[in-house]
Amino acid sequence: MSATVELIDAHKRYGSVEAVKGVNVAVHPGEMVAMLGPNGAGKTTSINLMLGLRKPTAGRARLFGLDPDDRRARSRCGVMLQESGVPDTLTVRELVELFSSYYPHPMPADRAIGLAGLDQQAKRQAGKLSGGQRQRLYFALAVCGDPEVIFFDEPTVGMDVESRRQFLDTIREFGREGKTIMLTTHYLEEADQLAERVIVIDRGVVIADATPVEIKSSVVGKRVSFTSPLPLSAADLAGLPHSRLDIDKERVRFFSNDPEAVLRELFRRGVQIHDLEVVGADLEEAFLALTTEAEKETVA
Amino acid sequence: MSTAADLAPVQRMVFTQTRAQLLTRLRIPAFSVLSLGMPVMFFALFNGIFGREAENGVSGSEYILVSYATYAVANVMVYNFGIGIANERGRKLDLLQRAMPLPPMVAAVAQVLSALAFAFIALLILFAYAFLVGGVRLGAATWLDLLWRLLIGSFPMIGIGMAIGYGVGPNAAPAVVNVFYLPMAFLSGIFFPLRLMPDVLQKIGHVLPTYHYAQLGYGTLGRGVADEGAGTAFLWLAAWTVILFAIAVRIYRVDESRKFS
Numbered sequence: 001m002s003a004t005v006e007l008i009d010a011h012k013r014y015g016s017v018e019a020v021k022g023v024n025v026a027v028h029p030g031e032m033v034a035m036l037g038p039n040g041a042g043k044t045t046s047i048n049l050m051l052g053l054r055k056p057t058a059g060r061a062r063l064f065g066l067d068p069d070d071r072r073a074r075s076r077c078g079v080m081l082q083e084s085g086v087p088d089t090l091t092v093r094e095l096v097e098l099f100s101s102y103y104p105h106p107m108p109a110d111r112a113i114g115l116a117g118l119d120q121q122a123k124r125q126a127g128k129l130s131g132g133q134r135q136r137l138y139f140a141l142a143v144c145g146d147p148e149v150i151f152f153d154e155p156t157v158g159m160d161v162e163s164r165r166q167f168l169d170t171i172r173e174f175g176r177e178g179k180t181i182m183l184t185t186h187y188l189e190e191a192d193q194l195a196e197r198v199i200v201i202d203r204g205v206v207i208a209d210a211t212p213v214e215i216k217s218s219v220v221g222k223r224v225s226f227t228s229p230l231p232l233s234a235a236d237l238a239g240l241p242h243s244r245l246d247i248d249k250e251r252v253r254f255f256s257n258d259p260e261a262v263l264r265e266l267f268r269r270g271v272q273i274h275d276l277e278v279v280g281a282d283l284e285e286a287f288l289a290l291t292t293e294a295e296k297e298t299v300a
Numbered sequence: 301m302s303t304a305a306d307l308a309p310v311q312r313m314v315f316t317q318t319r320a321q322l323l324t325r326l327r328i329p330a331f332s333v334l335s336l337g338m339p340v341m342f343f344a345l346f347n348g349i350f351g352r353e354a355e356n357g358v359s360g361s362e363y364i365l366v367s368y369a370t371y372a373v374a375n376v377m378v379y380n381f382g383i384g385i386a387n388e389r390g391r392k393l394d395l396l397q398r399a400m401p402l403p404p405m406v407a408a409v410a411q412v413l414s415a416l417a418f419a420f421i422a423l424l425i426l427f428a429y430a431f432l433v434g435g436v437r438l439g440a441a442t443w444l445d446l447l448w449r450l451l452i453g454s455f456p457m458i459g460i461g462m463a464i465g466y467g468v469g470p471n472a473a474p475a476v477v478n479v480f481y482l483p484m485a486f487l488s489g490i491f492f493p494l495r496l497m498p499d500v501l502q503k504i505g506h507v508l509p510t511y512h513y514a515q516l517g518y519g520t521l522g523r524g525v526a527d528e529g530a531g532t533a534f535l536w537l538a539a540w541t542v543i544l545f546a547i548a549v550r551i552y553r554v555d556e557s558r559k560f561s
Contacts, residue, residue, distance in 0.1 A: 083395065
């Protein structure tokens with residue numbers, strides 16, 4: 001079975017900036033994949049390459065084994081982009097009918113509007129929709145052609161927690177019909193809630209490609225920091241479960257999956273601890289942790 | 301293997317895309333009031349002042365109608381179509397569309413068709429007003445002649461609109477229109493006869509597409525009303541169409557390759 005979406009050693013350079021540096025991704029029919037990464041990691045560029053909105057500087061992009069520009073390939077895919085608009089003065093129904101006309105076998109307009117939960121707003125002009133309703137309109141436009149694969153580029157940006165949850169449920173529901181879903185996000189929870197497979201991308205490189213459980217276990221951790229009046233050395237923390245230890249004079253910082261155990265042991269050893277702070281690592285730090293690991297692996 | 305069923309029929313796409321474009325702009329009051337209302341307003345104003353005068357067997361009303369019919373279509377092409385495209389690009393309306401199985405060529409053709417349809421509506425409204433209120437009585441053949449000549453002859457202005465629409469952003473577009481198009485409109489002879497202008501301006505005016513476009517319109521009122529025959533006017537307009545479309549297509553390609561390569 002050939003891949004639905006494929007990037008083969010894809011590079012993309014904008015002027016002096018290389019946004020994507022040799023990405024290899026193959027998504028197979030029916031998979032639900034989340035591409036996860038901080039802002040500027042190369043997620044949108046990767047999606048644009050997959051869709052043929054951008055041409056790779058080196059390497060290849062394939063949609064259903066065809067050039068992504070090919071109308072036969074595009075006729076089988078739906079798209080929800082981050083920064084795109086539709087005319088404000090057309091109604092929801094008019095827009096759905098318009099986008100349906102681009103596809104060879106669209107679903108009935110009512111069904112697309114219903115899937116997006118916009119039945120009440122079908123006659124409303126796009127410019128008069130709320131932010132959340134607007135995102136759902138884009139969802140309706142992405143699915144109205146009854147495509148086999150759908151791309152969602154950060155679909156929940158700007159949504160509150162509840163609408164985000166509902167929206168992801170809608171996507172997952174749709175995915176259950178055997179659709180291939182490719183979604184980008186910078187929220188780990190979102191990837192976790194939706195996808196069976198998470199591709200972590202950072203600074204233009206894929207640094208992990210695994211199930212959400214595997215990804216989480218490698219990034220979840222607490223950040224611990226404290227000051228110690230007597231300067232410590234790395235040897236003082238030897239044998240304890242920590243990573244990325246950073247000692248700057250009195251200030252000690254590290255990450256740990258088991259901070260309680262580390263601190264218990266430090267107290268037992270009689271280390272004096274002031275200004276203790278233990279916080280959940282945010283995603284930026286989780287990515288850092290992943291990148292450091294990736295670097296170590298390449299060195300090893 | 302691909303079959304016809306793998307792709308949506310192009311005719312249907314052209315139709316829905318053109319309709320959507322037309323509706324989008326008709327519903328923006330800044331565009332529709334300006335494009336549909338201004339020509340009627342100008343006609344009403346000047347018809348009230350000069351309507352009763354006559355020259356060469358042509359009434360002032362008829363002459364003024366042709367002037368503002370010309371003005372109406374050229375306005376739709378440059379302002380509505382040109383600035384409209386610039387605005388839509390500024391709001392990235394072209395981005396999602398570009399990811400669709402909609403050939404860029406179909407989108408471009410629909411843009412032109414919707415501009416022609418908009419101009420057609422503008423002319424019908426002006427004609428209806430001129431007939432019902434302005435007391436203009438032309439033969440059925442003359443009304444039709446004026447209608448199709450002005451639509452077919454408008455292609456150079458479509459080229460100008462397209463070049464501006466794809467060439468500059470929404471903020472710069474009105475300024476660019478004022479720099480390039482306004483002098484052309486001024487020297488077209490629509491607002492006041494070119495022969496009253498200084499010699500050098502007359503010479504410039506006689507080369508511009510807007511002048512020949514106006515002559516094409518005046519020619520429908522009879523021999524001697526226009527400075528040149530319809531054939532000559534069409535030749536000038538055809539040449540300008542080739543030049544301006546070549547420029548517009550080049551600008552369009554540059555915009556496309558900047559965004560989608």
